[in-house]
Amino acid sequence: MPKIEATSMNVAASKTQGNATSPQAVAIEARRSFMTGLGYAAILSAFINVLQLTVPLYMLQVHDRVLNSRSMDTLAMLSVLAAGALILYGILDFIRSQVFLVMGGRLVRRLNEPVLSASIRASAREGAGKAAQALRDLSDIRNFLTSHAVSAPLEAAWSPIFLTVLFMLHPGFGIAGIVSVLILIISSVAMDIFTRGLLSEANKANVEAISSIAGQIRHAEAIESMGMMAALAARWRVAQFSALHLLETGNRRGRVISTVTRTVRYGMQLFVLALGCILAIRQEISSGAMIAATIVMGRLLLPFDSVVENSRQWIMASGAWKRVRELLDGEGTERQTMPTTVAEGDLVVDRLIYAAQGQDVPIIKGISFSLSPGEVLGIIGPSAAGKSTLARLLVGIIKPTAGGVYLDGNSVYLWERTSFGQLVGYLPQSVSLLDGTIRENIARMDDGDPRAVIEAARTADVHEMIGRLPLGYDTPVGDARLTLSGGQRQRVALARCLYGHPRLIVLDEPNANLDATGEQALIRAIRSAKADGAIVIMIAHRPAIMEVADKLLVLENGRVSQYGPRTDIVSPMTGERSAPKPGPAIAQGGDRR
Numbered sequence: 001m002p003k004i005e006a007t008s009m010n011v012a013a014s015k016t017q018g019n020a021t022s023p024q025a026v027a028i029e030a031r032r033s034f035m036t037g038l039g040y041a042a043i044l045s046a047f048i049n050v051l052q053l054t055v056p057l058y059m060l061q062v063h064d065r066v067l068n069s070r071s072m073d074t075l076a077m078l079s080v081l082a083a084g085a086l087i088l089y090g091i092l093d094f095i096r097s098q099v100f101l102v103m104g105g106r107l108v109r110r111l112n113e114p115v116l117s118a119s120i121r122a123s124a125r126e127g128a129g130k131a132a133q134a135l136r137d138l139s140d141i142r143n144f145l146t147s148h149a150v151s152a153p154l155e156a157a158w159s160p161i162f163l164t165v166l167f168m169l170h171p172g173f174g175i176a177g178i179v180s181v182l183i184l185i186i187s188s189v190a191m192d193i194f195t196r197g198l199l200s201e202a203n204k205a206n207v208e209a210i211s212s213i214a215g216q217i218r219h220a221e222a223i224e225s226m227g228m229m230a231a232l233a234a235r236w237r238v239a240q241f242s243a244l245h246l247l248e249t250g251n252r253r254g255r256v257i258s259t260v261t262r263t264v265r266y267g268m269q270l271f272v273l274a275l276g277c278i279l280a281i282r283q284e285i286s287s288g289a290m291i292a293a294t295i296v297m298g299r300l301l302l303p304f305d306s307v308v309e310n311s312r313q314w315i316m317a318s319g320a321w322k323r324v325r326e327l328l329d330g331e332g333t334e335r336q337t338m339p340t341t342v343a344e345g346d347l348v349v350d351r352l353i354y355a356a357q358g359q360d361v362p363i364i365k366g367i368s369f370s371l372s373p374g375e376v377l378g379i380i381g382p383s384a385a386g387k388s389t390l391a392r393l394l395v396g397i398i399k400p401t402a403g404g405v406y407l408d409g410n411s412v413y414l415w416e417r418t419s420f421g422q423l424v425g426y427l428p429q430s431v432s433l434l435d436g437t438i439r440e441n442i443a444r445m446d447d448g449d450p451r452a453v454i455e456a457a458r459t460a461d462v463h464e465m466i467g468r469l470p471l472g473y474d475t476p477v478g479d480a481r482l483t484l485s486g487g488q489r490q491r492v493a494l495a496r497c498l499y500g501h502p503r504l505i506v507l508d509e510p511n512a513n514l515d516a517t518g519e520q521a522l523i524r525a526i527r528s529a530k531a532d533g534a535i536v537i538m539i540a541h542r543p544a545i546m547e548v549a550d551k552l553l554v555l556e557n558g559r560v561s562q563y564g565p566r567t568d569i570v571s572p573m574t575g576e577r578s579a580p581k582p583g584p585a586i587a588q589g590g591d592r593r
């Protein structure tokens with residue numbers, strides 16, 4: 001999504017740009033706020049656990065006091081107390097659920113925009129489709145925080161309350177409780193050891209498989225027309241197979257452990273009942289104590305069982321959080337946060353070198369040139385010479401490995417993105433419109449001033465075409481809709497590029513889909529931008545539009561082979577030489593790899 005990056009069309013992302021908080025700081029703050037919420041929930045859980053003793057204590061009292069004394073007053077008083085305690089329990093349980101709800105909502109609200117911006121940037125940088133996964137991860141984390149799985153460990157942490165009550169009822173119950181808890185803790189550790197790795201791998205494989213297929217589905221026309229469906233389905237099966245295999249193995253192991261755990265839990269409850277029975281027969285405890293101990297034992301073991309049962313959700317949620325953190329940590333704080341909205345000066349490309357991540361051989365191998373406002377530069381060269389990479393460097397999407405691109409003295413890469421977007425128009429090689437109306441697309445996904453929208457459309461010579469559409473400027477467009485032809489899309493994208501009189505315009509093959517009329521309109525648009533004082537850089541294979549260029553730069557294998565006034569350059573396309581002249585030194589800085 002390079003064009004989004006370059007023109008900062010994303011309103012949501014843009015709003016985070018203005019404040020100085022780094023994505024990492026937001027993530028740390030979100031985590032801290034989560035831990036604070038967890039602290040409150042833990043305190044509430046202590047009271048909730050105490051109040052869970054209401055039913056066993058009520059039973060104990062009814063059995064031991066009311067049945068012996070046959071006192072209705074005592075029963076009424078105990079019932080009122082128990083009802084009050086249960087109401088309080090309900091209220092606290094509700095408040096605890098709200099704490100998790102608020103925590104989940106707050107976490108998502110805080111991280112939504114940084115994660116969206118980071119996803120867009122990661123996609124622009126690395127073409128990483130899986131960056132979009134982070135947004136799904138955030139939603140999964142929120143769902144996890146509102147599920148029961150999250151509170152189980154907090155309840156388990158307060159198990160000493162129940163153990164104390166069991167010891168008070170009889171030491172035998174207490175010892176049975178400790179043994180049961182130890183067995184369940186061993187179960188949950190075993191669960192973690194035997195399933196965590198598999199489930200994390202399965203989750204990772206699944207995320208990668210879905211990201212990859214989601215990317216392929218976008219090319220539905222090619223898949224359908226050229227019968228690639230079967231081959232694609234086979235690849236999908238293979239990708240899914242490995243994820244499913246890991247998932248099934250992990251789940252099977254988990255199922256065995258949780259079945260054993262549950263059986264142990266029920267067994268220990270029965271044991272406590274039998275023990276209570278023996279103690280009651282020996283008259284060491286009352287029958288009420290026997291029943292109360294059974295219930296307390298059930299309450300003691302339930303959260304441990306729940307921890308084992310829900311461990312998969314914990315593993316998935318921690319995987320999701322890890323991916324979100326990695327995305328935000330990879331963001332870096334290298335962009336400036338101060339908006340700069342003025343750029344009256346030259347564009348200077350200074351000894352620019354760019355090597356893709358993990359590649360030793362640079363794509364751009366030391367380029368230098370400069371352009372003044374009102375100058376138009378045409379970049380030509382064979383396929384894979386590095387023209388589009390240079391265009392992406394010129395609009396600050398990717399970070400130079402060495403050297404830099406400066407507009408009015410400011411680095412285009414470091415520039416705060418929203419203000420930079422207002423000064424820049426970029427038409428990427430593969431044009432895509434965003435989901436929204438034509439008006440919104442031209443106005444860079446804002447409502448935009450209608451006069452400015454129409455002015456940009458007129459300059460791109462697309463105003464009349466839009467007028468003939470059923471809904472005019474309100475016509476919905478986007479990659480998913482086939483409302484416009486390739487040429488029409490390119491011209492709407494050109495209008496978006498020209499919107500707001502940008503100072504720097506970079507056009508990557510702007511005439512690729514245009515007919516002769518469209519090409520003439522494009523030439524008029526470039527002349528108008530030039531007259532307006534903009535710096536225009538255009539990349540083209542077809543020579544027709546180069547007539548509007550003041551200078552030409554011939555790029556070959558990442559190096560400038562010729563640079564100078566248009567009339568002096570030998571065209572690699574036609575082989576014509578207007579006025580022979582060697583490429584000037586300014587066009588050949590940096591190293592020569």
Ligand SMILES: Nc1ncnc2c1ncn2[C@@H]1O[C@H](COP(=O)(O)OP(=O)(O)OP(=O)(O)O)[C@@H](O)[C@H]1O
Pocket residue numbers: 126356357359363382383384385386387388389390429
């Ligand atoms: N992210 C990347 N990782 C690795 N190699 C890359 C990356 N981006 C571009 N390249 C390589 O850099 C070279 C230049 O690519 P680029 O798209 O800039 O060429 P181009 O001159 O615009 O080509 P064309 O005229 O065909 O569009 C190509 O060999 C391409 O494979």
